[in-house]
Amino acid sequence: MNGKHPSDPQPARLPLSSRQRPLSIGPLRAFEAVARLLSFRAAAEELHLTQSAISRQIRSLEDEIGCTLFLRGTRFVELSADGAVLRQQVLPLLERLDQTVRQIRQSRGRRVVNVTTFASFASLWLIPRLEAFQREHPDIDIRVSANDVVIDLDDSEFDVALRYISKEQTPPGAERLFGETLTPAIGRWAAERAAAGEAPPLRRPADLAAYSLAEEDDSRASTEYLGWRRWLRTHGVGELQPRRWMYLNFTYQQVQAALAGQAVALARVALVSEQLHRGDLVEPFGPAGRMSSPISYWQLQSRHSRERTEVRQFCDWVSAQAAQTRADIGEADATAEAAEAAANTASESESNRPAEA
Structure with missing residues (x-):
């Protein structure tokens, strides 16, 4: 046995074209929570998931992207350089998505x-x-x-x-x-x-x-x-x-x-x-x-x-x-001004047009 749980995702060995498929929203939400709280446990509590589920989603995202997003120590978690770049892009996207969903819920009908x-x-x-x-x-x-x-x-x-x-x-x-x-x-x-x-x-x-x-x-x-x-x-x-x-x-x-x-x-x-x-x-x-x-x-x-x-x-x-x-x-x-400007432009174009043979 290699020590991995059977349900753990296997390391991605996919061609680049397969890696370009859209990312799932669940791992992105897990990533954002861990990146913000710098704690897998706190992120799990916030998202009402188990800590192992959060870990699996983060590993899945790292395999999908092809890089390490967090540096994990015995008593600390911190973003890697790639993780910091991803967080800058993920946060506004999730905020915009949440805002849109709220608007749809509030304005039904x-x-x-x-x-x-x-x-x-x-x-x-x-x-x-x-x-x-x-x-x-x-x-x-x-x-x-x-x-x-x-x-x-x-x-x-x-x-x-x-x-x-x-x-x-x-x-x-x-x-x-x-x-x-x-x-x-x-x-x-x-x-x-x-x-x-x-x-x-x-x-x-x-x-x-x-x-x-x-x-x-x-x-x-x-x-x-x-x-x-x-x-x-x-x-x-x-x-x-x-x-x-x-x-x-x-x-x-x-x-x-x-x-x-x-x-x-x-x-x-x-x-x-x-x-x-x-x-x-x-x-x-x-x-x-x-x-x-x-x-x-x-x-x-x-x-x-x-x-x-x-x-x-x-x-x-x-x-x-x-x-x-x-x-x-x-x-x-303003409408009159625009009409006058258009008329002046047309007049200039007419005066500059070459005479017909």
């Missing part, structure tokens, strides 16, 4: 649209308007994932992406929702105190030296257009230093600071149009203080979702809401 967008857009623009969509479509659930990670939409579970990017970054088929305009904004209470002489005046850009400024705390290139320095240079006070800087990494945090009277925010007009309309936020310099940016807001649909009725309904609703936002901020209609 219902239609769901999965949306990815960045946190400030979700907080300031999308979520405050979602109730209107759900009144119109009570049978459609919207799942919003709000973070600043840009994913490959066609290689994900998401149906729609709402993004803040330049025109050069947009893939084919992207729909421009509205552009970006920035304006200094302060809360109503702070503006009233300044107007009444109870706080330093705030009538011209140089007056900002007496106030705290909420600044975008982000190293990405696109945030250059969201920072105060560009605005200050444009308005002739490029060397100005405020009373203090308040560094915040999300736009909605800056808006909250302005509403609370803690700082002047360089607000994104499209995202705070409702607060400006209600007077909760005030533009101390009026429309003259506004400054445009080359970055815009765009809507993208994944290829695998475009034919689904609920996705089209959601995207149509977003387009209608965006049209209202363009009207609120005084931006020319």
